[in-house]
Amino acid sequence: MDSGEDALIQARRDKAESLRARGENPFANDARLEDRTRVSELRARAEAALLEPKHELRYSPEWVQQIFGSDTVHVVGRLVARRGMGKASFLRLRDASGEIQLFAKQDVMGAAFSALEPIDIADHVEARGALMVTKTGELSIELRELRLLTKALRPLPDKWHGLTDTDLRYRHRYVDFVANPEAAAVLRARSLIVSGLRDFLDSEEFVEVETPTLHTLIGGALARPFTTHHNALDLSLFLRIAPELYLKRLLVGGFERVYEIGRCYRNEGISTRHNPEFTMLEFYQAYATYDTLMTLTERLVRHVDRFLEQRLAGLGLAQYYAGWVEARPFALDQPFARVPMARAVQSAAERAALPAAELLERLEALAFGEKGAPRNHEADGWVGEYKARSERAKSIDWTNLRRALGHCASPGERLFVAYEYLAEPFLVEDYRAGDKSLPVFIIDYPIEVSPLARKKDADPSLTDRFELFVHGRELCNAFSELNDPDDQAARFRAQVEAKARGAEETMDYDADYVRALEHGMPPAAGFGMGVDRLTMMLTGQPSIRDVIAFPLLRPEG
RNA sequence: GGGUCGAUAGCUCAGUCGGUUAGAGCAGCGGAUUUUUAAUCCGUUGGUCCUGGGUUCGAGUCCCAGUCGACCCA
Numbered sequence: 001m002d003s004g005e006d007a008l009i010q011a012r013r014d015k016a017e018s019l020r021a022r023g024e025n026p027f028a029n030d031a032r033l034e035d036r037t038r039v040s041e042l043r044a045r046a047e048a049a050l051l052e053p054k055h056e057l058r059y060s061p062e063w064v065q066q067i068f069g070s071d072t073v074h075v076v077g078r079l080v081a082r083r084g085m086g087k088a089s090f091l092r093l094r095d096a097s098g099e100i101q102l103f104a105k106q107d108v109m110g111a112a113f114s115a116l117e118p119i120d121i122a123d124h125v126e127a128r129g130a131l132m133v134t135k136t137g138e139l140s141i142e143l144r145e146l147r148l149l150t151k152a153l154r155p156l157p158d159k160w161h162g163l164t165d166t167d168l169r170y171r172h173r174y175v176d177f178v179a180n181p182e183a184a185a186v187l188r189a190r191s192l193i194v195s196g197l198r199d200f201l202d203s204e205e206f207v208e209v210e211t212p213t214l215h216t217l218i219g220g221a222l223a224r225p226f227t228t229h230h231n232a233l234d235l236s237l238f239l240r241i242a243p244e245l246y247l248k249r250l251l252v253g254g255f256e257r258v259y260e261i262g263r264c265y266r267n268e269g270i271s272t273r274h275n276p277e278f279t280m281l282e283f284y285q286a287y288a289t290y291d292t293l294m295t296l297t298e299r300l301v302r303h304v305d306r307f308l309e310q311r312l313a314g315l316g317l318a319q320y321y322a323g324w325v326e327a328r329p330f331a332l333d334q335p336f337a338r339v340p341m342a343r344a345v346q347s348a349a350e351r352a353a354l355p356a357a358e359l360l361e362r363l364e365a366l367a368f369g370e371k372g373a374p375r376n377h378e379a380d381g382w383v384g385e386y387k388a389r390s391e392r393a394k395s396i397d398w399t400n401l402r403r404a405l406g407h408c409a410s411p412g413e414r415l416f417v418a419y420e421y422l423a424e425p426f427l428v429e430d431y432r433a434g435d436k437s438l439p440v441f442i443i444d445y446p447i448e449v450s451p452l453a454r455k456k457d458a459d460p461s462l463t464d465r466f467e468l469f470v471h472g473r474e475l476c477n478a479f480s481e482l483n484d485p486d487d488q489a490a491r492f493r494a495q496v497e498a499k500a501r502g503a504e505e506t507m508d509y510d511a512d513y514v515r516a517l518e519h520g521m522p523p524a525a526g527f528g529m530g531v532d533r534l535t536m537m538l539t540g541q542p543s544i545r546d547v548i549a550f551p552l553l554r555p556e557g
Numbered sequence: 558g559g560g561u562c563g564a565u566a567g568c569u570c571a572g573u574c575g576g577u578u579a580g581a582g583c584a585g586c587g588g589a590u591u592u593u594u595a596a597u598c599c600g601u602u603g604g605u606c607c608u609g610g611g612u613u614c615g616a617g618u619c620c621c622a623g624u625c626g627a628c629c630c631a
Contacts, residue, residue: 092594101594120584135593138594155567156567156568167626400631554625
């Protein structure tokens with residue numbers, strides 16, 4: 001009654017048993033690694049023996065002989081392929097640094113050749129032998145000894161197709177990383193991207209800090225939180241949605257440049273761009289403005305990209321980076337566009353052959369009312385006329401634009417909604433650098449949608465704020481910080497009132513934060529960026545799940 | 558929340574108009590093979606066709622409901 005899977009596992013258990021019967025441990029951990037060599041070291045030493053063209057990885061037998069002589073090398077790793085030839089056998093061994101072929105010959109190994117019998121693909125082994133080159137030019141280790149270290153009781157997926165079922169890939173991620181090397185390369189890249197961020201910020205004299213993730217108040221962003229409870233204090237707590245307010249308290253405390261890279265939690269839906277827990281970089285710089293930070297942001301993104309390229313190459317993973325860059329639809333090497341939101345809306349309207357000034361004046365009249373009916377009886381006619389102006393005008397989501405306008409209570413909110421529907425969907429086509437899209441800073445956001453940003457001196461209806469869009473996707477949010485405690489207290493009160501009116505995503509009144517501002521926070525600018533999204537962007541991954549080691553999934557049924 | 562598509566062997570996939578005992582490749586098992594590269598050749602094991610109803614002489618296939626997933630929209 002065994003299923004096919006049970007039979008495959010049983011066959012491997014039987015092999016483990018046969019080893020135990022011979023007094024060997026199929027889960028040994030006594031390998032002596034003093035003389036262990038990583039595959040990458042062997043490849044590096046053998047590089048001088050590479051034949052042209054080098055990317056084909058064919059080696060000269062004489063040169064390899066010259067470099068390595070008959071010295072025995074010692075490697076450990078997982079077997080990922082096996083080709084039996086009777087009295088000879090080819091195995092492929094993978095360690096964290098790379099792969100190399102093992103060549104087993106009965107006349108060389110003698111009795112040790114029988115060690116191959118109980119060994120399967122996926123097992124971890126240690127091997128000793130001399131470097132040589134096969135007749136096809138493949139660098140190989142001619143085995144003297146082979147020993148099982150760990151028996152894998154389950155088989156690997158199809159050697160050619162790997163594991164493609166997306167659900168299985170994410171549920172059995174440990175298999176995904178073995179079967180799909182690019183998935184593992186993305187995780188390596190993520191680690192390097194985080195290192196690159198630290199490398200850049202540390203060199204700019206920022207201090208890395210860790211602030212609480214358990215919060216008593218909701219603040220720093222507009223999002224629904226997860227709730228939890230501290231037993232000893234009998235205290236309700238929120239998992240943080242952003243570190244912002246604590247980092248700015250540190251500016252009050254005298255730290256001029258601080259940053260934090262850490263997990264944030266938002267109790268929202270899951271999509272290709274959203275995971276309930278995600279990693280955010282925030283940094284704050286005293287005596288700086290959002291203008292300073294735009295320049296810094298461009299340098300930061302380019303620095304991280306170069307850092308990634310160099311370090312991946314150092315790991316022998318250059319081909320993955322090359323593939324990602326090849327597929328990139330955006331350019332990072334040219335100055336990013338900087339466009340005030342109002343101008344972005346105006347020029348987007350013009351590009352759709354719409355009367356920009358008239359349209360902006362009519363936003364309130366275009367809104368749907370409570371029951372989805374137009375507030376203004378002329379509005380349907382205007383929209384019909386607008387749609388006829390151009391293909392682009394026709395492709396605008398007028399229905400949802402008017403619905404969203406219906407929820408707006410101020411001109412600033414309406415401008416923001418107009419931007420979201422008229423301009424943002426077209427950023428990729430409107431801002432170009434040759435055949436690539438150009439990253440765009442949208443600047444000067446309305447004050448109503450920016451509760452923590454500083455008012456513009458020249459126009460108090462706007463804030464000194466930018467968001468960076470790379471190929472149409474939001475990557476960063478930054479602004480000159482509000483440090484007037486009275487202004488901040490008034491904005492908190494507005495949030496509390498919005499909550500009382502039924503708004504779901506609001507901030508709480510944070511009296512301690514207002515007190516901190518009363519002690520004097522230096523003028524400053526702050527910056528936030530999703531590390532997951534940055535990784536998606538630089539590695540060309542379509543889903544946030546591809547850049548998270550273990551994304552949240554519905555539990556197995 | 559709405560729409561579209563999908564779920565068949567451990568993995569990757571076929572399965573025609575509803576019709577005999579559901580197939581292939583890989584993996585596994587047995588055999589041959591001392592330079593292979595997805596090795597090759599011979600033989601062979603392995604199935605809750607996602608679940609539950611329904612239509613029918615007969616359902617992997619058609620219908621309904623549900624579960625799970627992917628993509629798009631909100």
